[in-house]
Amino acid sequence: MGPLATVDFMHKLLAATPATRDQDHLPLLVSSIPQVPDRTAAYRGEGASPLPALIASGRRLVDGGASLIVMPCNTAHLWFEPLQEALGVPMLHLVDAALGEARRTLGDAPLGLLATEATVTSGLYTARAPQIAWRLPTGRELAQWVTPGIAAVKAGDLASGRRLLAAAADSLKSRGAQGLVLGCTEIPIVLDGNAARMPVIDATAALARCTVAWVTGRRRPFG
Template identity: 60%
Template sequence: MTHDTPRLARGAGGALPAAPMAVEAIRPQAGIVGILGGMGPLATVDFMRKMLEATPAATDQEHVPVVVSSIPQVPDRTAAFRGEGESPLAAMVDSGRRLVAAGAGVVVVPCNTAHLWFDELERALALPMLHLVDAAIAEALERVPDGGKVGLLATDATLASGLYLNRASPDGRRVHWLLPTAGEMLELVMPGIADVKAGAMDSAAQRLTRAAQALCARGARAIV
């Protein structure tokens, strides 16, 4: 996120901001960070890149130890939310248990819509998990602390579920979210996300940048 020109995170899964505070939030006191990925695969890679870039390491050995389970065959989260497809929970639990077996001490899921099943997943894995939305809210409040508008680009399921809109920081502060219009969702955001999943990155960048610019024109000072 940025105060001036929108900087879009590459990957539609909503990877965390590349900030040291995010790295410290996921670094366990001892052990390994588990990344429950594949939703989509590029979001997983993007998250790993951001984590590496934000880690103050001078040698290989100083980086955060990570294990990854990237299983793209997890049922579609948006379809499940709409009641049009199978729940992804069982597949996410199975993927997460691979991380537990590999020694993970904390789990991160770089997919916004997957957080609709966050509580059930955390209970099933019996491991602490970093909540993506909480991390994004903390970053948004740090970047725009005075109640300014923050644009939100996400799937229609993420927006309709209230994952961001209904959540506050631990001290009760809320982000003033600015959402795309219905037309922007139909013509730019959802097609842009589909482009990312299909590997059409140039088209995705054009569409999502246009959506971000529209939010900025309506007063957004940062983009998630």
């Protein structure tokens, strides 16, 4: 949905693919429709549901021959189940990909989560990994740092986005986070482990690696 996040995902998919020439890369059909209704507004009941637009976008890919669909937008995964049911082709779940990498690299250490208000408050991450002592941004931190930070990235103001999101990361670290899940695909565009001052789980990169693994069949996607 965020078009820069889509480009970032494609870039990470290329990086995750063992290739020495064009023809080694995965054939890809991409539907980048930034007009999909805002996911957080819909979750709040303040805007139209994105589901019809997500289904239309996915159907275009299925009609074009896609045998696997991935969706590099965390918040849109609130509609993952009905979307997958409507499309009828395999889909990989971004949040499961990120949590799988978190478990493999950080065990069950306390984790911070930077994500949209809808992703944080819906439990999209926390309910799928209840064994983790999550450190979540407060309502005030969401309003002051996280939401405007994500909006700055969407508006192309990467420097402001980085500054705001790093401030939020600092606060989660001070409350005990030993690692940080970048749970909105705009966030890894500006924040890495150096800027966050702790190990990060990049959900976009995790989904890219799962996608390559699924396609090349070397292992189960969330193994």
